[in-house]
Amino acid sequence: MHKGLLVAAALWAGMASAALAEYPEKPVRIIVGYAAGGGTxxxxxxxxxxxxxxxxxxxxxxxxxxxGGVVGRQYVAASKPDGYTLLIDSSSFAGYPVFTASPLVDVQRDFEPLSLLNTNEVVLVADANSPFRNLAELAQYAKEHPGELNFASNGPGVTLLSLEAIKDRFDIDIVKVEYKSSSEAYVALLAGEVDLGIWNLSRIRNDVAAGKAIPVAVSGRIADDALKGIENASEVYGPGLVIASYNALYGPAGLPDEVESRLAEALQAIKAEPELQSQLAALDQEPVFSDAATLAERRDADIANWSAIAQKAGIAKQ
Structure with a gap:
């Protein structure tokens, strides 16, 4: 290469590096593939x-x-990988290839994992007349009354995977009843139309306190007076039986290292902010703010584990 071109190339590389080091120089957009007002x-x-x-x-x-989040994922996957278009998605991000026959994006190839943001522990709840108070008692009842228990489901997702994991772990039969939404399913539980379901703490707290619903197990540690003494499924049976939800931050594949480093630095800084911790706690969320490698590991493990559950349960991809 001509000496002048070499010098020009070196200067351009230096200028590009300096520009990246100044990220961000303009507003950053975070895409959410769900309607405003939802948990994510x-x-x-x-x-x-x-x-x-x-x-x-x-x-x-x-x-x-x-x-179900696909429109937002497609938009971010097709965006320029410069750090100005990012994605915050729920745990359904990892569930997408588990339930989808022809995915429109590849969640492992098309995105750069940046940080697990929070976990949102969930509760396995029974109707107010339930005779069981933990998973062992539930399993015993199901064996003594085969095919009598039913479970409120609102389509493919981690809630359905939890049901299948419980059925497989205890070798019991629980009938799935489909509803259009989580809200509709919960109304059915309170009305005594179904026996079981899984919801976030914020949904069930008041009804549990009022004796209108019975908590059977929680997915992980939940510091809440309404759930004192309730079985922690992860501690008793290991993770993945009652599956918690979470939110995470991703970028399009190919983000520059300098951008990833700047975002990681900022995320770790806000993790320590008491205000954000209290704001997330008000939403019944546990702040995590992991590094990128931890999120990538979680994503890949979830896809593998959930795929195994779905395949064993005969859940067909749609």
């Missing part, structure tokens, strides 16, 4: 507010609902 959206807005302070630029939430 609320988490995203809190994270964006605190990230904006750390990055020194506006961090704007843009809702692109559709296809």
């Amino acid at each position: 959206d609320l988490t995203a807005r809190l994270v964006a507010e605190h990230l904006s302070r750390q990055l020194g630029q506006p961090v704007v939430i843009e809702n692109r609902p559709g296809g």
Whole structure:
């Protein structure tokens, strides 16, 4: 190469590196593939507010609902990998290839994992007249009354995987009853139309306290007066039986190292902010803010484990 071209190339590389080092120089968009007001959206807005302070630029939430999060994922996967378009998604991100016959994006190839943001522990709940108070008693009842228990489901997802994992672990038969939404399924439980279901703590807290529903097991540690003494499924039976939900931050594949480092630095800084911790706690969420490797490991493990559960249960991809 001509000496002048070499010099020009070196100068361009230096300028590009300097530009990346100054990231961000303009507002950052975080895409949420769900409607405003939902759990993932609320988490995203809190994270964006605190990230904006750390990055020194506006961090704007843009809702692109559709296809159970698929529309938002497609948009981010096709975006320029410069750090100005990111994605906050729920645990259904890892469930997408488990339940989808022809995925429109590859969640392992098309995205750069950045940080697990929070976990949202869930509760296995029974109707108010239930005779069991833990998983062992549930299993015993199911064996003595085969085919009598039913479970409220609202389509493919981690809740359905939890049901199948419980059935497999205890070798019991529980009938799945489909509802259009989680809210509709919960109304059915309170009305005594179904025996069991899994919901977030915020959904069931008041009814549990009022004796309108009975908590049978929690997915992990939950510090809540309404759930004192309730069996922690993860501690008793190991992780993956009652599956918690979570939210995580991703970028399009190919993000520059400098951008990833700047985002990681900012995320670790906001993790220590008491205000954000209390805001997430108000949503019954546990702050995590992991490194990228931890999220990648969680994503891959979830896909592998959930695929095994779905395959064994005969859940067909749609």
